[in-house]
Amino acid sequence: MTAPAIRRQRVGRSVTSRAADSIVRRLISLNGWAAIVILAAIFLFLAVNARRALEEVGFWVMSLGTEWYPTIPTPRFGFLPLLSGSVLVTATALVLCVPVSLAAAIFISEFAGGRVKEVTKSIIEFMAAIPSVVYGLIGIAVVVPWVRATFDTDSGLTALSGAIVLAFMIAPTIVSISEDALHAVPNSLRQGSLALGNTRWETTYKVVVPSASSGILAAVMLGMGRAIGETMAVLMLTGNAAVIPDSLFDSVRTITGTIAAEMGNVVQGGLHQSVLFTLGLVLFSITFLINLVADLVLEKQRRRWQR
Amino acid sequence: MTESREQNVTGVFELENVSVTYGSEVAIAGVSMHIPPRAVTALIGPSGCGKSTLLRCLNRMNDEIGSAKVRGRITLDGADIYAKEMDPVELRTRVGQVFQKPNPFPMTIYDNVAYGPRTQGTRRRSELDEVVERSLKRAALWGEVKKDLKKHAFELSGGQQQRLCIARALATQPEVVLMDEPASSLDPISTQQVEDTIAELKEYVTIVIVTHNMQQAARISDLTAFMLRESMEEPAQLVEVGETRVMFTNPGDKRTEAYITGRFG
Numbered sequence: 136m137t138a139p140a141i142r143r144q145r146v147g148r149s150v151t152s153r154a155a156d157s158i159v160r161r162l163i164s165l166n167g168w169a170a171i172v173i174l175a176a177i178f179l180f181l182a183v184n185a186r187r188a189l190e191e192v193g194f195w196v197m198s199l200g201t202e203w204y205p206t207i208p209t210p211r212f213g214f215l216p217l218l219s220g221s222v223l224v225t226a227t228a229l230v231l232c233v234p235v236s237l238a239a240a241i242f243i244s245e246f247a248g249g250r251v252k253e254v255t256k257s258i259i260e261f262m263a264a265i266p267s268v269v270y271g272l273i274g275i276a277v278v279v280p281w282v283r284a285t286f287d288t289d290s291g292l293t294a295l296s297g298a299i300v301l302a303f304m305i306a307p308t309i310v311s312i313s314e315d316a317l318h319a320v321p322n323s324l325r326q327g328s329l330a331l332g333n334t335r336w337e338t339t340y341k342v343v344v345p346s347a348s349s350g351i352l353a354a355v356m357l358g359m360g361r362a363i364g365e366t367m368a369v370l371m372l373t374g375n376a377a378v379i380p381d382s383l384f385d386s387v388r389t390i391t392g393t394i395a396a397e398m399g400n401v402v403q404g405g406l407h408q409s410v411l412f413t414l415g416l417v418l419f420s421i422t423f424l425i426n427l428v429a430d431l432v433l434e435k436q437r438r439r440w441q442r
Numbered sequence: 443m444t445e446s447r448e449q450n451v452t453g454v455f456e457l458e459n460v461s462v463t464y465g466s467e468v469a470i471a472g473v474s475m476h477i478p479p480r481a482v483t484a485l486i487g488p489s490g491c492g493k494s495t496l497l498r499c500l501n502r503m504n505d506e507i508g509s510a511k512v513r514g515r516i517t518l519d520g521a522d523i524y525a526k527e528m529d530p531v532e533l534r535t536r537v538g539q540v541f542q543k544p545n546p547f548p549m550t551i552y553d554n555v556a557y558g559p560r561t562q563g564t565r566r567r568s569e570l571d572e573v574v575e576r577s578l579k580r581a582a583l584w585g586e587v588k589k590d591l592k593k594h595a596f597e598l599s600g601g602q603q604q605r606l607c608i609a610r611a612l613a614t615q616p617e618v619v620l621m622d623e624p625a626s627s628l629d630p631i632s633t634q635q636v637e638d639t640i641a642e643l644k645e646y647v648t649i650v651i652v653t654h655n656m657q658q659a660a661r662i663s664d665l666t667a668f669m670l671r672e673s674m675e676e677p678a679q680l681v682e683v684g685e686t687r688v689m690f691t692n693p694g695d696k697r698t699e700a701y702i703t704g705r706f707g
């Protein structure tokens with residue numbers, strides 16, 4: 136009498152749990168599909184709006200053009216000044232930010248004790264929460280005068296000023312993701328290295344950091360994606376001259392800054408607007424690729440420790 | 443004759459009244475024992491009786507645990523290893539350790555073994571080649587891997603990985619190798635291979651091994667130390683230590699007999 140009862144109960148439970156299981160699984164895969172559909176929709180939306188520019192000006196004429204004069208009677212729509220502005224500001228921000236961020240991540244993960252660790256982590260979380268306009272204001276109040284005084288430039292609104300502030304803005308991303316990667320390195324490896332007569336520092340740079348290298352790379356790439364996509368602070372600080380820069384002390388104009396500054400003043404459905412959509416398409420493709428590669432790298436690292 | 447041989451042999455531990463506390467918890471207390479050179483000493487006892495704790499005293503890995511505090515006196519070849527002038531980092535090149543789970547570094551087989559010697563400053567390729575070959579031979583892994591030393595260590599089987607870790611520990615030419623349940627995550631064949639390796643290693647180094655496997659202790663050790671923690675309120679103690687053969691046939695303490703024959707909770 137009891138045996139069938141137990142069996143029935145067990146079957147009943149497995150039926151409901153299987154149902155719950157399949158609902159959850161369907162929801163998750165629905166999410167995945169939704170993400171893909173949304174991404175495709177954004178791409179399509181941009182492409183449809185960019186169509187006129189692609190037909191009338193041509194992709195390569197825009198991509199390789201060295202002049203950006205969108206409002207003169209025979210306008211020039213060359214992307215290179217804007218692309219080089221974005222690349223210069225982003226690369227400089229990375230050069231300034233990556234060494235310090237890695238040092239911070241290593242400190243937090245490998246050397247800081249409980250209290251210090253908590254405090255540093257919350258400082259970094261706080262940095263991530265500051266709106267980018269506020270970063271822009273701080274940049275205008277502090278960084279721009281400093282650059283003007285130190286490097287003797289006319290206005291202080293230079294690629295360097297934008298890069299310095301951008302470095303602070305992408306630091307939280309790079310620090311927290313590389314800290315995660317360092318944290319994921321199994322403790323048994325640290326123990327193994329210490330037991331072989333290595334100091335903590337030797338253990339860190341010979342075993343822990345190389346073991347986390349793909350995660351650190353992904354962190355840098357995600358930081359780079361953020362830097363390229365950042366608009367407001369850069370618009371406020373770089374002086375907005377759409378000219379291919381000679382040095383860090385020139386004013387530059389980024390892709391994002393251009394879209395933000397000009398979109399409000401264009402004719403609806405006009406060629407200029409369509410060109411701006413093409414710029415958006417280029418930006419979207421760049422950041423999408425960077426994020427995709429970073430995700431693949433992170434996934435590879437995750438699988439590595441599951442052996 | 444034997445006298446002078448004894449004097450040249452290194453890797454002798456002397457423990458006097460050793461106790462370890464973690465914060466306010468006294469884990470082990472009053473452990474005194476002699477660990478002879480070129481022999482296998484097995485530490486046995488129920489889970490939580492402080493075997494790993496005692497083992498970590500010998501290469502000062504307890505230093506890495508913030509709350510751990512070691513008291514008493516431990517000498518290696520006559521020198522107090524907790525003395526001020528003793529550098530724990532240097533000590534660990536003399537006292538190697540093999541862990542419960544194989545923990546090869548994510549690099550090639552060659553680089554794993556060369557890791558310790560490189561830290562010690564060996565740079566010459568020929569010298570490194572020699573150390574790598576000798577260490578892998580002593581760990582009984584050479585035959586299986588000599589063709590592809592450039593292979594990633596993660597591609598080896600669990601048993602091979604553990605022997606690689608033994609080779610890695612041997613490469614710094616330690617006097618002592620500590621092993622904390624080195625075969626507990628391995629299949630019977632790999633276990634057999636690791637045991638064979640240990641038996642051969644005795645020739646070069648002193649071995650202190652923690653094991654839960656009574657047959658294993660009986661098979662491979664010369665000396666056995668039985669530890670026991672009678673209740674959580676009091677620290678674990680060393681019940682007895684003696685020649686393995688005697689311990690397993692004619693234990694001096696009732697509790698040892700009960701544990702060895704498996705009549706222990």
Ligand SMILES: Nc1ncnc2c1ncn2[C@@H]1O[C@H](COP(=O)(O)OP(=O)(O)OP(=O)(O)O)[C@@H](O)[C@H]1O
Pocket residue numbers: 464469487488489490491492493494495496507509
């Ligand atoms: N890192 C640590 N921090 C705090 N207490 C610890 C730590 N390691 C061990 N202990 C305590 O010390 C006591 C002995 O632990 P230990 O790991 O040395 O036992 P063991 O004999 O190796 O056990 P097992 O056979 O399960 O490995 C236990 O009560 C444990 O809670």
Ligand SMILES: [Mg+2]
Pocket residue numbers: 493494495622
């Ligand atoms: Mg243990």
